Amino acid sequence: YKNDLKTIEDVDAYLDEIYQREQKFAFKIAFDFGVIIERVDGQENDQQITYKINHPLEARTEIKAPTTIRTHLDLADYKQYIRNHIIQIQEKTIMDTKDNIIGIVSIMIQVFRLPHAGAGGGRIIPSLKKHIMRREIRYIDPEKNNQNLCFFLAYSFITMPDIKADVAADGSAIAAKRYKEHSHIAEAKRLFQRIYGKN
Incomplete structure (x- = not known):
């Protein structure tokens, strides 16, 4: 006013x-x-x-x-x-x-x-697109969260990518692995602590 x-x-x-x-x-x-x-x-x-x-x-x-x-x-x-x-x-x-x-x-x-491009719309970062579509990445208001883990949560999908079931070059089977949400949150906190030295 x-x-x-x-x-x-x-x-x-x-x-x-x-x-x-x-x-x-x-x-x-x-x-x-x-x-x-x-x-x-x-x-x-x-x-x-x-x-x-x-x-x-x-x-x-x-x-x-x-x-x-x-x-x-x-x-x-x-x-x-x-x-x-x-x-x-x-x-x-x-x-x-x-x-x-x-x-x-x-x-x-x-x-x-307006939310930043990526999780909020606009130009989507290609490596994050499937996670945005699955609603695994969402916008977190930095004013409501004193430690904004949004970026680090998104980054955890790159450092811990889902693995599809496949066959290796030597013919052995590679098991599919999909990380649960709490694993990505733990990875985001670890990355945050490594960069900023805070818990």
């Missing part, structure tokens, strides 16, 4: 701040404004004017399609989209002709981080 908007430059600065914070990730963004509404009741000679604030709501962000931000150009386009939305706000009345939006006082911006 940004509750002290005075100019469009305040919105731009807030968006720049979000972009700096999220620049390592592609992310989706949606917004809603908090506005002051003026209501005029009565006849011309006996008008009663009241004011109220409509705070930004998460439900109203869903009305506007979220936009994916990957680069500064995407951010510049989004800033223009917000400017166009402000123009629309200035031109319309709410509910009936007695209600007019007379000011924008706050903005709520929702940011949705």
Whole structure:
């Protein structure tokens, strides 16, 4: 939330701040404004004017399609989209002709981080594709897990690949071996400890 908007430059600065914070990730963004509404009741000679604030709501962000931000150009386009939305706000009345939006006082911006390519979609790493399809690899939120083993769990499928039943060059049989999930988790923890020296 940004509750002290005075100019469009305040919105731009807030968006720049979000972009700096999220620049390592592609992310989706949606917004809603908090506005002051003026209501005029009565006849011309006996008008009663009241004011109220409509705070930004998460439900109203869903009305506007979220936009994916990957680069500064995407951010510049989004800033223009917000400017166009402000123009629309200035031109319309709410509910009936007695209600007019007379000011924008706050903005709520929702940011949705997109998962990295690999487990979350997009370009799939070829050696991990079958494990993703079997749902053996899944996205783990690093903010909820202090030790993000997601990468190391994925890497364990390379260091401990499943072996298909086959016949060796000398004619002997090679038994099939498929590792269980807990074996991959143990391998992921071992790899993590080897790299970072933590348990």
